[in-house]
Amino acid sequence: MRRIFFFIAEAFRALRRSASPSLAAIVTVVMTTLLLGVFIPVIRASSTTTENVQSQLALYVYMYPDATKKQAQAAEKRINKIHRVKNTDFVSPNEGLNRLRENIGKSEIGKGITQLQGKNPLPYSVVVHPDDPNDLPAIQRAITPPGKHAKPISPAIQEVNSGQKAAQAIRTVTNAVKVMLTVIAALLLIVSLLLIANTIRLSIYARRREVEVMRLVGATNWFIRWPFVIEGLVVGLTGAAIAVGMLWIGKVTIIDPLAENFALIDNFSTVGFVPLIIVLLAASIVVSALGSGITLRRFLRV
Amino acid sequence: MRGASQKTLRMALLRTRRRRNRAREGRTRGDDAAERPRRPPIVELRDATVVYPGGHVALERVSFEIARGEFVFVVGPTGCGKSTLIRTLIGEVRPASGEVLIAGHDIDRLRKRRIPHLRRRIGTVFQDFKLLPNRTVYDNVAYTLKVTGERRSEIRRKVPEILRLVGLQGKVHNYPDQLSGGEQQRVSIARAFVNHPPLLLADEPTGNLDPETSIGIMQLLYRINRTGTTVLVVTHDREMVDKMRRRVLALNEGRLVRDQAAATYHEESTSEFGVRVRAEMGVGEGHTNGEPIEPTASAPGS
Numbered sequence: 001m002r003r004i005f006f007f008i009a010e011a012f013r014a015l016r017r018s019a020s021p022s023l024a025a026i027v028t029v030v031m032t033t034l035l036l037g038v039f040i041p042v043i044r045a046s047s048t049t050t051e052n053v054q055s056q057l058a059l060y061v062y063m064y065p066d067a068t069k070k071q072a073q074a075a076e077k078r079i080n081k082i083h084r085v086k087n088t089d090f091v092s093p094n095e096g097l098n099r100l101r102e103n104i105g106k107s108e109i110g111k112g113i114t115q116l117q118g119k120n121p122l123p124y125s126v127v128v129h130p131d132d133p134n135d136l137p138a139i140q141r142a143i144t145p146p147g148k149h150a151k152p153i154s155p156a157i158q159e160v161n162s163g164q165k166a167a168q169a170i171r172t173v174t175n176a177v178k179v180m181l182t183v184i185a186a187l188l189l190i191v192s193l194l195l196i197a198n199t200i201r202l203s204i205y206a207r208r209r210e211v212e213v214m215r216l217v218g219a220t221n222w223f224i225r226w227p228f229v230i231e232g233l234v235v236g237l238t239g240a241a242i243a244v245g246m247l248w249i250g251k252v253t254i255i256d257p258l259a260e261n262f263a264l265i266d267n268f269s270t271v272g273f274v275p276l277i278i279v280l281l282a283a284s285i286v287v288s289a290l291g292s293g294i295t296l297r298r299f300l301r302v
Numbered sequence: 303m304r305g306a307s308q309k310t311l312r313m314a315l316l317r318t319r320r321r322r323n324r325a326r327e328g329r330t331r332g333d334d335a336a337e338r339p340r341r342p343p344i345v346e347l348r349d350a351t352v353v354y355p356g357g358h359v360a361l362e363r364v365s366f367e368i369a370r371g372e373f374v375f376v377v378g379p380t381g382c383g384k385s386t387l388i389r390t391l392i393g394e395v396r397p398a399s400g401e402v403l404i405a406g407h408d409i410d411r412l413r414k415r416r417i418p419h420l421r422r423r424i425g426t427v428f429q430d431f432k433l434l435p436n437r438t439v440y441d442n443v444a445y446t447l448k449v450t451g452e453r454r455s456e457i458r459r460k461v462p463e464i465l466r467l468v469g470l471q472g473k474v475h476n477y478p479d480q481l482s483g484g485e486q487q488r489v490s491i492a493r494a495f496v497n498h499p500p501l502l503l504a505d506e507p508t509g510n511l512d513p514e515t516s517i518g519i520m521q522l523l524y525r526i527n528r529t530g531t532t533v534l535v536v537t538h539d540r541e542m543v544d545k546m547r548r549r550v551l552a553l554n555e556g557r558l559v560r561d562q563a564a565a566t567y568h569e570e571s572t573s574e575f576g577v578r579v580r581a582e583m584g585v586g587e588g589h590t591n592g593e594p595i596e597p598t599a600s601a602p603g604s
Contacts, residue, residue, distance in 0.1 A: 006448055017436060213432055216392070217493065218422030219449040220415070 003223075011230035018203050022235060025199040029239025029288060030246075032192035033280050037247040039185040040276060043178060059128040059140055060161040065121075067156040072124035075154035079128055082142045082153075084135045089127035096122040123158065193287060200232060200291045204299060211299045221300045228292040236288030240281045247280075248273075342406030343367040344501050344532045345391065349400035352386050352556075360386035362556040363400065368534065370500065373527045375543045376536045378553035384536040387553070388505050391534075392424055393417040405500070422450050425494030425531075429506035431486045433478040433493075439465065440474045443493045450497065460496055468492045468522055484515035488522065495526055502526060504535045508542065516542060517579055525572040545582045 015022045061079065063072045069092070076088050091099070097120055128143075130136050144152040144160050152160075204211070214224045251273060345368040352361040361383045368374055376384050389395045390402055393409050402409045404420065412420060433442050440461055447457045465471050468488040478486055487507060494502055504523060508516035520535075520542060527533040537543060543550055552560035570578065 002454070003451060209432070210434055213434060213445070214449060215418070216421060216426050216432065217446040217449050218418045218420070220418045223418075223449060 003226075007226040007230055010227035011234060014203070014207065014227060014231050015234060018206055021199055021203045021206070022231075025203070025235045025288070026239045026242070028192055028195045028199060029236055029284050030243045032188065033240050033243035033284050034246060035188050035192075036185065036283070037243060037276060037280055039181060039188075040279075043181050043185065057133040057136060058130070059136060059143070061126040061128060061143060062158050062161065063124040063126075063156045064158045065123045067124055067158075069124060071154070071156040072126070075156045076126045078153045079126060079143060082139055084131045085139060086129045086131045088129065091125045091127060093120045093122040093124060096125055124156075193291075197291050197295060200228075200288070201295050203231070204228065204292070204295055208299055211296075215300075224300060225293055225296050228296055229289050232288040232290075232292035233285055236285040237281070239288075240284035243284075244277050244280060247277075341370065342403065344370045344372075344405055345534070346403040346406075347400065348403070350390065350397045350402050351399045352383070352390055352395055353398040354386075354395075359556050360395075361390065361397075361553075364553075364556070364558045365400075366551060366558060366561055368532060370532055371527070371530055373524065373533045373546075373548045374535070375546065375548055375550045376534065376553060377538070377540065377543055377550060378559075380538075381555075382553040383556040384553055385505055386556075388426070388503050388534075388536060391501075391503060392426060393420050422497060423499050423501065425491075425497070425499045425502040427487070427490050427494050427502070427504040427507050429509035431478070431483075431490045433486055433489055435478055438475050438477055439470060439481070439489050442478070442489055443496055446493050446496050464492045464496045467495075467525070482515075483511050484518055487511065487515075487519050491519070491522055491526070495531070498529075498531070500531060502531050502533045504533065506537055507535060508537065508539055513583060514580075517576065517583065520546065520579065521572060521576045524575050528572060541583065542579075545579045 061075070063075065067075075073090065076090050079085060080088055100122070128139060130139055140160055142153070143157065144150070211224055345366075347364050347366055349363045349365055350361055351359065351363055353359050364383075364387075376387060378384055386395060390397060390409070391404065393412065396410055404424070407420075409420070434445065437445070443461050443464060444457050447460060452460075462471065462474070465474060468491055470485060470488055470492065473481060473485060478489065481489065487510075491504075491507070502523070507523065508519050511519065516539065523533050523535060524546075550560065550562045551558060552562070
């Protein structure tokens with residue numbers, strides 16, 4: 001117990017004495033934690049939108065207008081056997097019309113659809129959901145092989161609409177954004193890790209004489225290490241606390257009012273604030289404490 | 303994470319406590335051994351060879367014994383291996399071959415973790431004092447005791463006591479840069495001796511000091527020697543060595559070239575010692591005391 005107080009006292013003494021390097025270390029931790037605190041939710045949000053878009057991606061296989069229900073069902077069976085097809089939706093002409101009405105809504109065109117006077121121009125169709133949206137082109141090729149004389153897997157199939165090209169464009173854009181953000185976040189993380197390690201190395205270098213004396217009078221390696229580790233802990237905790245405070249202010253003043261006005265932001269399933277804080281605090285404390293502890297190794301060779 | 307670190311901390315504390323108890327037992331056992339007729343010499347080298355990485359041979363087949371309570375000088379030109387000898391005795395460098403025994407224990411067989419405990423039983427004093435600049439005289443001396451986990455009441459008792467011994471009772475709350483070189487060296491000796499170690503190593507303790515101050519330091523070392531502590535002094539100061547009339551080990555290029563027993567050695571009190579050496583060197587009080595000075599005695603500052 002006596003020792004714990006000694007270690008804590010030594011750590012705070014060191015912090016007070018080397019105020020400016022300590023401040024630099026704290027600022028570094030604040031910046032890193034802040035950036036991580038912004039990037040993690042953004043990356044998370046962009047991947048959820050990607051997931052939403054991807055769930056909408058499907059192949060629309062239309063039969064000839066004169067194809068019978070039996071022929072259409074046979075075609076669906078064959079499509080289901082294709083590798084990497086998750087499942088299929090069988091859509092009758094009536095259901096197709098209903099879906100079309102739902103999609104188009106009550107605009108002028110929608111009114112036109114309701115005025116079909118009992119005639120339904122739609123054929124039977126099958127909606128094909130893939131295991132992975134990236135497999136869509138392969139599945140499409142399997143249903144209607146490319147080439148002049150190639151025939152679709154079922155004679156009833158008129159055409160395959162890979163559709164939703166816009167959605168695919170969105171998918172590529174969000175993918176690119178996601179990759180970019182991840183790369184930037186990783187770079188920032190590496191840079192700040194190096195910065196923290198360097199700051200700690202400087203502070204230890206400034207106190208190498210003290211370490212030397214400690215060793216001469218017979219301090220064990222862990223006895224020498226503890227004040228430094230506690231110093232790192234304090235730096236990490238302070239930096240993370242400041243950053244979390246800033247994030248919280250940002251959330252209350254900027255994000256929350258936005259979320260009320262725009263349903264869009266609500267739709268994103270972002271990371272919860274509390275788990276985010278816990279992750280950030282833990283990460284910065286562990287990094288700082290480990291940083292001091294490990295950097296000391298070179299000074300502790302017996 | 304937190305629980306784990308607390309656990310390891312508690313384990314570390316338990317371990318040191320156990321170790322301390324063991325050390326205490328060891329000490330009492332050692333005291334018992336004092337009554338036994340045969341006690342191993344405090345320092346014993348048998349054909350010790352130290353090779354630095356890079357192939358430089360710092361010590362070559364050096365053998366000697368130092369009995370408990372001896373006062374021994376080690377002399378030799380720069381680079382002859384004097385400092386290496388000290389570093390070997392505190393376990394900082396390990397012999398490539400041969401044996402180095404401290405109180406009968408082979409340093410090479412000592413586990414790395416035990417080396418700090420070896421150092422607690424050996425006081426070290428250096429030419430550059432190695433004081434901590436931002437701590438008072440009191441804190442510098444108390445540092446040794448804190449490192450070994452001494453009780454606070456013991457620290458409060460022992461530190462003023464040792465500072466009185468070295469003659470610094472009036473400078474307890476000064477910082478090292480407010481002290482003269484001789485006073486700083488006294489602090490460093492106080493720090494080395496506050497544990498009452500059985501062995502005190504001094505590496506050029508008077509290297510930075512003027513002759514009068516040097517005599518004071520030597521007198522202090524002699525006083526410590528008279529309490530039963532073995533003192534080993536590495537020095538350049540041939541004149542001082544001649545006047546002290548103690549055993550001299552001479553090293554040259556890593557080899558022991560001379561082991562000269564104190565031919566004209568005789569018991570004298572600390573003050574007698576001071577008066578005699580001052581007189582013989584023609585320095586300080588020797589003159590003012592009006593004692594006869596041999597005109598052939600070498601001039602000061604030569």
